[in-house]
Amino acid sequence: MQKAGPGSLQVISDFDMTLTRFAHKGKRLPTTHNILNNRLLINEDSTKKMKELLNTYYPIEIDPSLSPEEKLPYMVTWWTEVHELLIQQRIRKDMLAQVVRESSAMLREGYRVFFDCLAEHRVPLLIFSAGVGDVLEEVIRQNDVFHPNLHIISNYMDFDHTGVLQAFKGQLIHSYNKRDVALSHATALRELHGRPNVLLLGDSLGDLNMADGVSEAQNILTVGFLNDQVEERKESYINSFDIVLLKDETMDIPNVILRHIVSPEMASLSLRGNQSIFFLPHNSSCFACSRSLSSSTFSLSSLGVITPSLLRSWFWNMSATISSMVIPGFIRPFPSETCSLINSPN
Ligand SMILES: Nc1ccn([C@@H]2O[C@H](COP(=O)(O)O)[C@@H](O)[C@H]2O)c(=O)n1
Numbered sequence: 001m002q003k004a005g006p007g008s009l010q011v012i013s014d015f016d017m018t019l020t021r022f023a024h025k026g027k028r029l030p031t032t033h034n035i036l037n038n039r040l041l042i043n044e045d046s047t048k049k050m051k052e053l054l055n056t057y058y059p060i061e062i063d064p065s066l067s068p069e070e071k072l073p074y075m076v077t078w079w080t081e082v083h084e085l086l087i088q089q090r091i092r093k094d095m096l097a098q099v100v101r102e103s104s105a106m107l108r109e110g111y112r113v114f115f116d117c118l119a120e121h122r123v124p125l126l127i128f129s130a131g132v133g134d135v136l137e138e139v140i141r142q143n144d145v146f147h148p149n150l151h152i153i154s155n156y157m158d159f160d161h162t163g164v165l166q167a168f169k170g171q172l173i174h175s176y177n178k179r180d181v182a183l184s185h186a187t188a189l190r191e192l193h194g195r196p197n198v199l200l201l202g203d204s205l206g207d208l209n210m211a212d213g214v215s216e217a218q219n220i221l222t223v224g225f226l227n228d229q230v231e232e233r234k235e236s237y238i239n240s241f242d243i244v245l246l247k248d249e250t251m252d253i254p255n256v257i258l259r260h261i262v263s264p265e266m267a268s269l270s271l272r273g274n275q276s277i278f279f280l281p282h283n284s285s286c287f288a289c290s291r292s293l294s295s296s297t298f299s300l301s302s303l304g305v306i307t308p309s310l311l312r313s314w315f316w317n318m319s320a321t322i323s324s325m326v327i328p329g330f331i332r333p334f335p336s337e338t339c340s341l342i343n344s345p346n
């Protein structure tokens with residue numbers, strides 16, 4: 001994928017709990033459907049009913065002992081009942097921006113690097129979501145990353161001429177029918193043709209089918225975010241995705257993969273707190289990072305071929321020089337296990 005470069009690449013990603021965070025400071029964050037569970041839009045009874053439906057069907061959605069075929073009818077019931085309830089509540093289009101603003105939904109840390117990098121290199125990003133399209137668009141817009149390379153397949157609301165919800169458009173999309181939906185959209189997504197390499201991101205086993213509509217796919221690299229019921233589901237995720245990220249609320253790994261594909265000549269670099277971490281470039285050269293004191297720009301210079309001692313000294317030097325650097329999207333606490341690994345004599 002790296003040899004073929006960004007011109008052959010497309011990214012297909014799920015939205016809820018893949019591009020958005022699952023939790024923050026120990027609190028569950030909402031999906032696009034749950035963002036709509038706001039008293040500005042729906043009454044108290046419906047709020048209760050939506051929660052009951054979530055408590056009934058979410059455990060089925062993630063139950064590792066049930067097959068996708070067994071889960072399917074329950075998913076159809078869950079989505080259908082919630083959509084009917086939202087229609088009955090006569091949701092207003094002009095309130096959506098406000099409920100998104102009031103919600104605690106967050107894109108994963110490092111999201112700006114991800115969205116901007118894809119746009120800069122003209123790599124199409126297909127967001128394939130069983131959530132609510134109008135809400136997910138608003139989340140992306142409010143985070144300022146709605147770029148022209150974005151394509152979205154989702155459940156879109158149909159509003160009447162006064163801006164009141166009257167139906168949902170097109171085929172219902174739920175967690176376990178993404179294959180059918182992918183196949184039915186295959187010809188429409190012309191911009192994605194001729195891009196045989198796919199980076200696929202998802203948090204559900206149903207997301208693995210999102211690339212089924214890609215004609216003549218050559219390589220599909222799948223990354224699975226395992227957010228919930230980790231121990232129970234780990235085995236099936238490891239057997240199904242190429243890379244499994246356990247309770248990782250960042251876009252760090254997708255960003256490193258992208259950096260490797262779009263600019264393989266540069267060290268892929270990420271700075272965290274007052275420590276630093278960098279990812280090796282494909283030719284095994286190492287780069288040092290320094291910041292100009294007069295501006296916020298920073299430069300990379302080659303240090304030559306990596307050796308363990310060079311690595312260690314680089315880390316020590318960097319941690320001293322970058323402690324005050326602020327590079328949005330890159331700074332994050334550096335895990336202590338990684339520090340001790342880097343600083344160990346071997
Ligand atoms: N009423 C519902 C229905 C579904 N969900 C969750 O939304 C997720 C689907 O969106 P993706 O972007 O991940 O495809 C799904 O995993 C459900 O858990 C919900 O919260 N409420």
Ligand SMILES: [Mg+2]
Pocket residue numbers: 014015016017018202203204
């Ligand atoms: Mg999801």
